[in-house]
Amino acid sequence: MERHNELFSFAKANETDIYTVVTRRRKDFTLDFFQHLELLYQASYQQPDQQNDIANIAQKCAAAVEAYDKTEEEEEAVVAAQMKFEDILNSPSLDIARNKIDELAKRNELDSTLMLMITKAWAASKESSMMKEEAKDILYHLYMVARGNMQRLVPKDVRILRHVLTLKDPKEQLAALTEAFSPGAELEGKDVDLLYTTPEQLYKWIVIVLDAYYNNQKNSLMKSAQELMSPSTIGRLEALKRTLEKQFL
CATH class of the missing domain: 1.20.58 (Methane Monooxygenase Hydroxylase; Chain G, domain 1)
Known part of the structure; x- marks a missing residue:
């Protein structure tokens, strides 16, 4: 507890340079530390100013820790990718x-x-x-x-959605959907893919993407599906959802 109090005091004294504090002492910003701040916050219920002070420091510390960890992960990913790439080239x-x-x-x-x-x-x-x-x-x-x-x-339903959404003409979209829902031999090639799914499965993916978009939960989706969440695409997804409901479900 004393260690946590010391770290809190140090972070508070260096509030304007909190990222440097986290960089120097990242290992001390543990879950126990943040739970300790939560206890301090609750214990200060009769002192609103102190509560706000604790909450402000905790928020800044958490944001700095998240930014630091993300940077570390990205650096590690680059190093790992470089090693793989060199191995391929060699x-x-x-x-x-x-x-x-x-x-x-x-x-x-x-x-x-x-x-x-x-x-x-x-x-x-x-x-x-x-x-x-x-x-x-x-x-x-x-x-x-x-x-x-x-x-x-990339999941084949996401790939099918990507393809259908590139088609501007509703008739072409309908034809592409009809083809995607007609079972046959699947082919994955360099220039062309022949993939098949069911209306229910494709509809499920559309709902997942739309729900994530409207509930601001982009990170809950895999990256390939996140790419379908641009504002310009959401309107077309909504229209595609209505087409599925009307024509195939």
Whole structure:
């Protein structure tokens, strides 16, 4: 308790530079510390000014801790992605490099940080006049392999929704939905996907996205579904929901 009180006093004395305090003493900002502040807050119920003071410091500490942890996670993700990318580039053959990407995808280790790194490398190679065409082709091939794997990690219903939402004409949307609800052999390729689902399953995904949007719970969705939550897309999702209700459910 004494340690928590000391940390609270130190944070209060350095309120304008709270992020530096967290950076220096992150390990001390434990769950026990914040629970201690909650007890202090409750014990000060007869002193509103003191309560507000405690709540203000606690809020700033929590925000600084969250920002610090997020930065640490991002830095760790970059380091991990760099190691994976270097391992891929150091492969003795293109086939082995491609297999490494496939294996990363199977283990759910082909994340957005690594994908961005591969994309930037390929984009930079296109603009370079010093890189050999063979090297550019290799980077492009690795980019396409990684992109294909990332695409396959996205739930097929989300991929179907993405496709349907790109269609402006309601008749084209209806035709695409009808095709998606007609069972057949599924095909996942570099240039085209033939995916099938049910009206109920697609409707469920639309409801999930809309509920998350209207309840301000974006982080409750996987990243691929979060991309459907832009204000310009929500209106089209609502219209698509009505189409499903009217035509297929």
